[in-house]
Amino acid sequence: MSHSHGHGPVDSGPARPQLARTLGGVVAAIAVATGIAMAILWPSSDDVPRDIDPFGGEGVSTVEATVTSLEPFDCGSTGQVDIDSTPTVAGSCANVTAEVKSGDATGQTAEFQLNSTNFVAGTVSEGDQVRLVQYEIEDGSFGYEFRDFVRGFPLAALAIVFAVLVALIGRWRGLFALVGIGVTLVALATFVLPGILTGQSPLLIAVVGSTGIMIAVLYLAHGISIRTTSALFGTLFGIAFTAAAGAIGTDWSHLTGLTSEDDALLLATAPQLQMQGIVAASMVIAGLGVLNDVTVTQASAVWELRALQPFASAWELFRSAMRIGRDHIASSVYTLVFAYAGSAMTVMLLITAYQRGLVDVLTSGEIAQEVVRTLVGAIGLVLAVPVTTAFAVWLAPPAQEEPEEAGRRVRRPENA
Incomplete structure (x- = not known):
């Protein structure tokens, strides 16, 4: 794995070919394992249930x-x-x-x-x-x-405006991010969704699919570098933790995955579906975007801080990066809450109109599912920050020796 980064201004530090090769081997092993898992779990088109289209029958x-x-x-x-x-x-x-x-x-x-x-x-x-x-x-x-x-024209127009702005402002990084979106959509449409419909474990499908997606989009959008690899390790931790916490939280909270007519219709169409598992799987998929944002930001922060504080110890570098991370945690948690609140807005308005008590509302099946999803995603997000920071500090360029002047060491600034 090369340590260079072709799309960002961050200084990668001195060349470390041995570390780059070691990390390249680790990432390659993860990618191969993910590919094998996808091949084993890949859904056969004959096993994907297909209900009769009520608007496409004879006549x-x-x-x-x-x-x-x-x-x-x-x-x-x-x-x-x-x-x-x-x-x-x-x-x-x-x-x-x-x-x-x-x-x-x-x-x-x-x-x-x-x-x-x-x-x-x-x-x-x-x-x-x-x-x-x-x-x-x-x-x-x-x-x-x-x-x-x-709605074809307005949707296409919005998509074009979005793509043009991302390409103009983000330049090469923006273009590669668009390619990453395409990879994500293809993975969801060809592996994740059909795989779940065949009755396989939704959580396993979500974890394998998310791992493959993150490996692809991280290196596409941010380049092949040690810094990106540290973000990947933090992201994989977040995926694993969210999956485990999602499974525990879903079972503990007795979330059935049957809170709407669409859920019931889906189960009637594909009776083999594990609806409770789908709830846990949705927690993994829903948190990917914010998780990716946090891990990449933390890794970048560590590299920037190392460039500004070349003499700082690993612990000092970690503390400085965590000060940035704490601010990012606060804003990211709000992002999760607002995103889930917006997606459940209709249900919340209806429940409010029924004048039900706050506790009754929060523990209802429709809202409890969003509450658990938000809390699990937020916990995984919060823990991913120190974990990613630790990986980044470990893999960042090592501290330099402080120069000596007139026989004494130069005093380091207190906030270094």
């Missing part, structure tokens, strides 16, 4: 259309429902006319109804591009139902 298809008019009408929706019924919003419904833009009926007029929930919320208006479920009627004509919006 049923999905088409795109442009809304041309909406006419409200009273559909008797009061918002009051029985306990087994699906809640709706009180208000009017709407008859909608649209021009079909794809499929066999291109150019024809499609008529469908919007329920009170979609109409009152104002989500559909004239000129919108929508997706409709098109189904054949006995007389050869077509009937239509609203399915969703066409």
Whole structure:
């Protein structure tokens, strides 16, 4: 493993080829072990459950259309429902006319109804591009139902803006980070998600997949160097700890992984799934981004401090880096809490509207899952800081001998 770093200004210190080769061998061994594990766990396409698409059966298809008019009408929706019924919003419904833009009926007029929930919320208006479920009627004509919006252009535009800004501001490092995102998406789509669907241990799949992803993205985004390797060691510790704590916390808190209709539908589609294991696996995957950020920052901090304090002992270097790490811990923990709170915002609003007590809210299945995920991720994050710092101090360039002047050693600044 070369000790040079082609994408950053940090001084790597004097050449240490023996250490670089040793670390290269260790990382290569980890990478090979991860590759073998992925090969053993790699899901067969025949074992991945595939439910029948309800919108792709015989005589049923999905088409795109442009809304041309909406006419409200009273559909008797009061918002009051029985306990087994699906809640709706009180208000009017709407008859909608649209021009079909794809499929066999291109150019024809499609008529469908919007329920009170979609109409009152104002989500559909004239000129919108929508997706409709098109189904054949006995007389050869077509009937239509609203399915969703066409979001291809805005999503593509946002992705392009993001990629351009990352490339312009981050330059080569930004470009390699984009490649890392691609590697992550490919790993998730081809290994992690199909592997879990086949009924294998979700936590094992998540750990193996996360390890492979981190090895690839760290060296892609930050270059092959001893400094990056120290960040990798800290990251792997964080993954291992989060996995262990996630498994214990999930079982201890009796989290079932069945807190929504989507969870129940997933289990009905793939009965072999280990739903509790999926909760623990999600803790590993969800914390990767912040964990990577913290470990890379700590490793960089140690190298910068070593360049500024060439005579500082290992313990002094560790203490200086931990002062930076403590600030980073505080901001990163907030990041985790805000991220999970945002993802569960709808559930929290609904529970608040039901006027349930704080303890009742926090211990409910929906929120408790997010609480445990946040706490496990935060604990792993906090512990990764001193561990990464220790690895970085151990692997950073050694302290230099202090020069002597007039027969005495130069006094080191107190804060060195």
